[in-house]
Every structure is written in structure tokens, then in C-alpha cells.
Amino acid sequence: MLGIIGGNGAGKSTLLRLCGGVLRPTEGVVQRTGRAEAFFDFTAGLQPDLTCQDNVILGLIISGHSVREARSLVQEVLEFAGIWDNRLNPVRVLSTGMKLRLGFAIATQQRPDLLLLDEVVSVGDADFQERSSDRTAAFLRAGTAAVLVSHDMQQVQSLCQRAIWIHHGQSASYGSADVVTKAYIESAYDVDNSNSGTGITGHEPPGMQLATIVNGNPDTATVTSGASIELGFEINVDQALGVFRPAISLLDDNGQLQTYLYYQSTIEHDGGRLSFSVTLDKMGLADGDYQIALYLHSADWSTTLGEFADAASIEIENAPEGAGVLRPQSEWCVPNK
Structure with a gap:
């Protein structure tokens, strides 16, 4: 097909x-x-x-x-x-x-x-x-x-x-x-962020106010590497967004994009308060500070209806020894010789 x-x-x-x-x-x-x-x-x-x-x-x-x-x-x-x-x-x-x-x-x-x-x-x-x-x-x-x-x-x-x-x-x-x-x-991510070397413009759309909860805490949380992260978003919007899909990006403390995730379906918004959440399961990341940005894309990705550069921040600690940003839990199996 x-x-x-x-x-x-x-x-x-x-x-x-x-x-x-x-x-x-x-x-x-x-x-x-x-x-x-x-x-x-x-x-x-x-x-x-x-x-x-x-x-x-x-x-x-x-x-x-x-x-x-x-x-x-x-x-x-x-x-x-x-x-x-x-x-x-x-x-x-x-x-x-x-x-x-x-x-x-x-x-x-x-x-x-x-x-x-x-x-x-x-x-x-x-x-x-x-x-x-x-x-x-x-x-x-x-x-x-x-x-x-x-x-x-x-x-x-x-x-x-x-x-x-x-x-x-x-x-x-x-x-x-x-x-x-x-x-x-x-x-869609590149167009949204083409004016910033870090990939984030810092623009918060007028008429929108965002509140974020990270693992039950406002805006930020410290998380053990490999644990799950639950992000809850509540947005007050003056006007209806219509049909859209949310997306998030995760950047390290050097401003490098580590992941970009989006909702597979769409959300219909008729105006007023809007709430949704996403759970990032078993986030095996290296120790450090990470920034989360939130995007509200039109259903066909042609327009960004809203962008929140500083939607949330997380600090990862107690990561396994290793190199690179990704630090999954590992289990080695070595057969007896």
C-alpha cells in the first residue's frame, strides 16, 4: 500500500x-x-x-x-x-x-x-x-x-x-x-523552532496559560533514572483550538533534542480549559537536567497552534554507569564455560 x-x-x-x-x-x-x-x-x-x-x-x-x-x-x-x-x-x-x-x-x-x-x-x-x-x-x-x-x-x-x-x-x-x-x-518540529539554536523559541502564545504537573509536583521534579514520568497539562485558552494533536520534546542541558513524541490521535477543543496527560514509561536517561516543551499542532501538522518552551523540567539522578544519554536497565547473561 x-x-x-x-x-x-x-x-x-x-x-x-x-x-x-x-x-x-x-x-x-x-x-x-x-x-x-x-x-x-x-x-x-x-x-x-x-x-x-x-x-x-x-x-x-x-x-x-x-x-x-x-x-x-x-x-x-x-x-x-x-x-x-x-x-x-x-x-x-x-x-x-x-x-x-x-x-x-x-x-x-x-x-x-x-x-x-x-x-x-x-x-x-x-x-x-x-x-x-x-x-x-x-x-x-x-x-x-x-x-x-x-x-x-x-x-x-x-x-x-x-x-x-x-x-x-x-x-x-x-x-x-x-x-x-x-x-x-x-x-513540523524544525519549522516551529528554526529561529533558535537550541530548537526552542521560547514563545508562549497569547491567550493561553499553561500549568504543568510532573509526578504530582508543579512544573519540575527529580526522578530516578529508569522510573516513569507522568506529565499533566492544563491549558486555559481564550478561543477554540478545533481539532489538534499535542506533542512534546525532551532536550538535555546542552539544548540537544533527545526525543520528540506526539499523540497518535487528535483532540477536539471547543474553548475554555483543556486537560490531558502523558506518561513516559521507564525513562532510562543519564544524570542531568532536561527540559520539556509542549506543542499543539493542527491535525494535519501544517500549523502550530501553541508552543510552550518551558512546559516542564526534570532532573534525572542515580543513572546506571555508562556513556551516552540513554541508560536503560540492563541484565547480562553469560553462559558457563
Whole structure:
């Protein structure tokens, strides 16, 4: 599977629609072989005034089935969607979730040669998400090629072998999904902090006030190397941040970045007080002072909504003997000679 990543307006969905033939290129050529199935909006092809079973028949005929084949598959499709009891009801009376399940079931009844996925790998409630994910995975095992547009870097890393990073309509990077997504994430850190030799600008956004708790203490704590560190953040914000994802960086006392971690999902903020926490498990670090910065990124990483350079500080002590910053607990096993 190929992942396509980039900020809002970079051209990701446009590229996907070019691959699907929804749009025509003004320059160059798009070549593909076999049958493509584009998962842009599963409900787009549903006719609201037709019954569910008539929508199945119509959808399957458009996909290339004969009328007889389409009729024979109605029960299978509707049972997969979990709406067999609604087969004679018009689609307009279905809930949004039921429409999504119906659209997915119709679109995936026949294995395509190419899947084009715009932010969608599975749909519906937890039970149907598992079934739809299993069907998508079965397609991939059977040889279906897939292209996935996503803002979820963890999803791209887990599902895709290769990735392309689109920036202002151009390819910024192409290669291994792990390498490209990490470069994209690190670019957000680099852009935020390009004006500072230490990687921290020291800018605290207006209209935001931060309070940090480190292992139960305000702002700072002394921690034994190898112990866990719990960071609790409470932010007062004048305006709504919308959908965002938090990230933290850990710098040593020389200002060198030691790690940059981010929340794998997103948080939705409607305004007012906002609280969240992160636990750093078994932090095996060398003795010394470390600084933690907090970042609030937009969901697509294109904008930094807030940055707190001095969010917290920690002092590490009693580290194991050794060299370098990383000091994990170690246990040696030497066989008897």
C-alpha cells in the first residue's frame, strides 16, 4: 500500500482523484490498469428515494454485474451491512452510520485491482469497523494495490510500505513509509523552532496559560533514572483550538533534542480549559537536567497552534554507569564455560 501525506491544501486528495479518473490532469498522463474502486464518499452513489435492495442492485449493475447477478447478491450485501431488515425501506430513512455501511458493502462486493482510500480504511461502529477492515485486508492479501490518503501518521506507518509526502503540489519525499512519515513529523518540529539554536523559541502564545504537573509536583521534579514520568497539562485558552494533536520534546542541558513524541490521535477543543496527560514509561536517561516543551499542532501538522518552551523540567539522578544519554536497565547473561 502507498500512503500519501501532507498538509491541508497540499494536493493529496487531488492526486487521489486523478488516479481514480474523477479529475483529468492538465499536464502529464495518469496510467493505471484493471478496475479501480475509489473510497471517497460511500454514500455519494446512494439514491435516497430508492429502497435499500434497489440501491444494491443499481450499484452492482454500475460496477459491472449483470441484472441476474446483482439480484442474487442483494441478501449477501445487505446482511454484510447489517440492514437486511431494512431492505424494503428507502435509503433516506437510514441513519448516517447505516448509509455508510450500505455504501461500503456495495462498493466492496467485488474485489478491485486498485483501491483508492481517502482517509477511510474502515467505517461504521466498532463491530462493522472490524468487518470492513478485515475485508480491506483480504483484498490486499489477494493482490489488490492500494493508495491511502491520511493525516494519521500511525495509520500510514502500520498499513503502508511506501509513502509520498506532498507539499504545495510537489513531491517533497518518497520512500519507505517509516522514513517519510518521520521526516514529515520532524519537519513540523524544525519549522516551529528554526529561529533558535537550541530548537526552542521560547514563545508562549497569547491567550493561553499553561500549568504543568510532573509526578504530582508543579512544573519540575527529580526522578530516578529508569522510573516513569507522568506529565499533566492544563491549558486555559481564550478561543477554540478545533481539532489538534499535542506533542512534546525532551532536550538535555546542552539544548540537544533527545526525543520528540506526539499523540497518535487528535483532540477536539471547543474553548475554555483543556486537560490531558502523558506518561513516559521507564525513562532510562543519564544524570542531568532536561527540559520539556509542549506543542499543539493542527491535525494535519501544517500549523502550530501553541508552543510552550518551558512546559516542564526534570532532573534525572542515580543513572546506571555508562556513556551516552540513554541508560536503560540492563541484565547480562553469560553462559558457563
